[in-house]
Amino acid sequence: MTKRSLKRRLIRARIALNQTIQKILDVNRNRKRLSFTNDPIHREKALNEELRVLNKVAQQQAKLVEHYENVLARPDSRARTLP
Numbered sequence: 001m002t003k004r005s006l007k008r009r010l011i012r013a014r015i016a017l018n019q020t021i022q023k024i025l026d027v028n029r030n031r032k033r034l035s036f037t038n039d040p041i042h043r044e045k046a047l048n049e050e051l052r053v054l055n056k057v058a059q060q061q062a063k064l065v066e067h068y069e070n071v072l073a074r075p076d077s078r079a080r081t082l083p
Helices: 005-034 040-073
Strands: none
Touching: 005 040
16 A cells, blocks of 8 residues: 555544544533433433444544554555555
8 A cells, every 4th residue: 555545544534533532522511411401311321322432433543543653654664554
């Protein structure tokens, strides 16, 4: 894979990670306003599940970003392949 395509993948992975982090922050903001909703227990369960999934997605995206950064940092990055 060429260095240019790896850089593009890295940029896209960073963008996706930032968007996921923004969603996590939004869910946390919604959790603060939970006491004002009609059905706080049901809503809390839904927000907790969404937060759990978003955290796992963010963790995977962070690993991917780290992988791309490591591949690009190698001196012979073109000879390496992705996992």
